[in-house]
Every structure is written in C-alpha cells, then in structure tokens.
Amino acid sequence: xxxxxxxxxxxxxxxxEAELAAWLEERARVAIGFSGGVDSAYLAVAARSxxxxxxxxxxxxxxxxxxxxxxxxxxxxxxxFDIPVLELDTAELEDPRYxxxxxxRCYFCKTELWTKLVPMxxxxxxxTVVDGTNADDLSDWRPGAQAAREHGVASPLAExxxxxxDIRDAxxxxxxxxxxxxxxxxxxxxxxxxxxxxxxxxxxxxRAEEALRDLGIAGDLRVRYHEDLARVELAPDELSLWLxxxxxxxxxxxxxxxxxxxxxxDLRGFRSGSLNVLHGVVA
Amino acid sequence: xxxxxxxxxxxTARHATxxxxxxxxxxxxxxxxxxxxxxxxxxxxxxVEMLQSPDTRRAVLALARQHxxxxxxxxxxxxxxxxxxxxDAPLLRD
Numbered sequence: 001x002x003x004x005x006x007x008x009x010x011x012x013x014x015x016x017e018a019e020l021a022a023w024l025e026e027r028a029r030v031a032i033g034f035s036g037g038v039d040s041a042y043l044a045v046a047a048r049s050x051x052x053x054x055x056x057x058x059x060x061x062x063x064x065x066x067x068x069x070x071x072x073x074x075x076x077x078x079x080x081f082d083i084p085v086l087e088l089d090t091a092e093l094e095d096p097r098y099x100x101x102x103x104x105r106c107y108f109c110k111t112e113l114w115t116k117l118v119p120m121x122x123x124x125x126x127x128t129v130v131d132g133t134n135a136d137d138l139s140d141w142r143p144g145a146q147a148a149r150e151h152g153v154a155s156p157l158a159e160x161x162x163x164x165x166d167i168r169d170a171x172x173x174x175x176x177x178x179x180x181x182x183x184x185x186x187x188x189x190x191x192x193x194x195x196x197x198x199x200x201x202x203x204x205x206x207r208a209e210e211a212l213r214d215l216g217i218a219g220d221l222r223v224r225y226h227e228d229l230a231r232v233e234l235a236p237d238e239l240s241l242w243l244x245x246x247x248x249x250x251x252x253x254x255x256x257x258x259x260x261x262x263x264x265x266d267l268r269g270f271r272s273g274s275l276n277v278l279h280g281v282v283a
Numbered sequence: 284x285x286x287x288x289x290x291x292x293x294x295t296a297r298h299a300t301x302x303x304x305x306x307x308x309x310x311x312x313x314x315x316x317x318x319x320x321x322x323x324x325x326x327x328x329x330x331v332e333m334l335q336s337p338d339t340r341r342a343v344l345a346l347a348r349q350h351x352x353x354x355x356x357x358x359x360x361x362x363x364x365x366x367x368x369x370x371d372a373p374l375l376r377d
Contacts, residue, residue: 226318231356236337243335248359256361264323264356267340278320278353 016160017046017170023156024050027128031121033113033153034058034085035066036074038164039132041178042171043157047130048083049174057126058083061090061113064199065186067206069213077178088116093197103193103276106144109186114151133158134167141276182220183272191225192275201225208258215250217242220270223255230260236269298350305346309339313357320353331357 024030030047034040040058047056060074078085090112092098098108114129121129131148133155138145148155157167164183171179187202195201208223208230219235232251234242242251242265252263266274295317302322303315311333314325324343326334333339334357347355 226321229318229323229358231321231354239340240335240337243331243357245331245359248331252359252361262358264358267324267334267355267357268344274354 110147
C-alpha cells in the first residue's frame with residue numbers, strides 16, 4: 001500500500017509521535033547530532049519532552065561549512081525549549097579527502113563529526129547517539145549515512161517512518177519556529193563535485209545567500225557555485241517575480257557584491273541535490 | 284579514443300545551436316553558453332521578461348532536456364540597462 005507522504009492524518013501522526021516518545025524512553029540518555037535544521041530540531045524537542053532535560057544532550061558540530069544563521073537558529077531552539085547544548089569544532093576541511101570534494105564528500109564530513117561527537121557523548125553517559133535523518137532521506141544520495149552507521153548512530157525518525165512533511169506538521173503542532181524553515185544542508189553542497197572546498201569559497205556562498213535573504217527571499221534558496229558564475233535556485237513560485245528585470249538586477253547586484261562576476265537564475269528553480277543531477281550522480 | 288573529446292564538443296555545439304534556435308522560436312532570443320549539463324542563456328533585450336511566463340519556462344526546460352541538458356539558467360548581463368545583446372548564434376566558450 002502506498003502512503004501519501006504529504007498528508008498523514010492527525011491521528012496517524014499522533015501515533016507516530018507516540019512511537020517516537022516510546023523509542024526515546026527506552027533509551028537511558030540520548031545525545032543528538034544537532035544542526036538546528038527542521039529534523040534535528042524536532043528530534044531534540046521530542047527527546048526533551050520524552051526524557052526531561054537531564055537525559056538529553058544536543059551537540060552542535062561547528063565548522064566553516066555550517067552557516068552562522070543555522071547556528072543561531074539551533075541556539076534559539078535550544079534556548080526556547082530548554083535543551084542542554086554542547087558545541088564542538090569539526091575540521092573536515094583539513095581532510096584532503098573532503099576538501100577535494102568527491103561525490104561521497106559527506107561521508108568524510110560525517111566521519112569527522114561522529115568520530116568526535118560519539119566519544120564526547122559517551123564520556124558524559126549518553127549511550128545512545130541519534131541524528132535527524134528522516135524516511136525521505138533514505139531514497140536520496142546520502143553517503144554520510146554510512147558514517148553514521150559505522151559509528152552506531154541511530155536514526156529514529158527514519159526508522160519510525162517520519163517523512164519530512166510529518167516532521168514539519170509535528171513541529172508546527174509543537175510550536176517549533178523551524179516548522180516552515182527551508183531545508184538547509186551544509187554550504188559545501190553548493191560546490192560542484194571536484195571543485196575544491198575552501199573556507200573562502202564557503203564564506204563567499206554564505207555571504208551571497210545572506211545578501212539574497214536580505215532582499216526578502218524567505219523560501220528555498222541555493223547559490224550554486226560555478227567559479228565565476230553564481231547560479232541561483234529559488235522556489236519555483238518565486239521565479240516569475242525575480243525574472244522581472246529590475247528585480248533580477250537587484251539580485252545580480254547583491255551577488256556581485258558577494259564576489260561573483262556573473263549571475264544566472266535557474267529556470268527550474270530549487271531542487272534538492274541539483275548538483276547531483278548535473279554531475280550524473282543521480283538521475 | 285583520442286577523438287572522443289572533440290566529438291563530444293561538436294555534439295554539444297550542435298545541440299547548443301539547435302537549442303538556441305528552438306528557444307528563439309518560443310520568443311526568447313538569446314545566445315547560449317553550454318557548461319556541461321547546464322545551458323546558460325544570455326538573453327537579448329526584452330527576452331528576460333518572456334521567461335516570466337511559467338509556460339514559457341516549462342517549454343524551454345523541455346527543449347533543453349531533449350537536447351541533453353539537465354539544467355537551464357538565464358544570465359542577466361551587467362549592461363542590461365544600457366544595451367541588449369544582439370547575437371543570433373550560440374556563444375561557445377568551452
């Protein structure tokens with residue numbers, strides 16, 4: 001039977017939330033790899049609710065590939081929902097296997113993250129470590145998931161069948177500010193495979209996306225890095241507006257200000273994993 | 284196998300030429316710069332407005348797919364306020 005992922009009924013979602021609470025309660029103490037994105041924010045709040053503050057710990061891994069705005073969102077969720085937080089620095093950019101930007105780049109990033117995070121959690125008595133992987137992610141190209149498995153990291157949202165939409169719906173009910181937040185993978189995902197990941201390039205991309213947010217673009221947004229060219233992906237329903245020449249000029253000026261020579265608007269608009277398609281990693 | 288690259292380049296150029304012609308037939312006059320799977324459109328004056336129509340965008344994307352491109356983007360040139368591009372042939376930079 002095929003389930004409509006976009007419209008799980010309230011009662012079905014409530015059952016799934018109860019299953020998640022039970023899953024968490026079976027574990028003594030749970031540490032969460034916490035980015036402040038839609039999935040990990042929901043999982044952290046669900047864990048805090050199920051276990052109380054003494055049995056949950058959200059751990060943030062910080063590096064140049066992690067946007068400052070995302071970090072601020074993570075801290076805000078933790079503060080608002082009284083979730084204990086630890087931060088650690090990760091150094092994936094110092095790993096030449098990561099910096100070379102192969103199609104399995106995420107594996108090296110997540111290896112660096114979990115290699116540091118899991119022992120840090122266990123030293124503090126958190127025997128279960130979880131991440132925010134959801135059921136939709138299982139059908140996508142996610143080499144980072146292998147690193148999670150290798151380090152014994154569990155993915156209860158995926159395990160219990162939570163789709164992204166389920167998580168947004170549940171987040172909305174809980175009053176999480178992240179419920180309608182666009183998905184926000186790391187900044188390195190804007191670089192085509194084979195283009196070296198450097199702090200300067202990540203900073204340029206971050207500046208560019210911040211500049212576009214300052215223009216009022218609130219929905220899905222990616223600035224894809226093609227060396228001299230920035231290719232902007234916007235939510236499809238925003239495209240017509242930004243193809244009006246005067247607005248397009250604003251967008252262009254903002255990205256030239258961020259250091260790009262040329263600016264183009266993608267005609268299909270945002271699609272998750274766009275560069276995977278461009279490079280034939282997925283169809 | 285030494286001929287493989289030029290052959291692929293020729294094919295890309297042919298696809299770019301026919302794609303630019305097909306897009307022009309939709310009312311979007313532009314030069315086209317192929318960058319791998321990306322077709323980069325360099326529009327003439329007035330053509331960016333044509334792309335505000337979702338139907339036109341869908342038609343452009345469908346044409347591009349038929350010509351082997353996975354992505355299409357339109358560049359707004361820096362000089363768009365003062366002058367349009369008056370080109371009628373694909374611009375090949377690869």
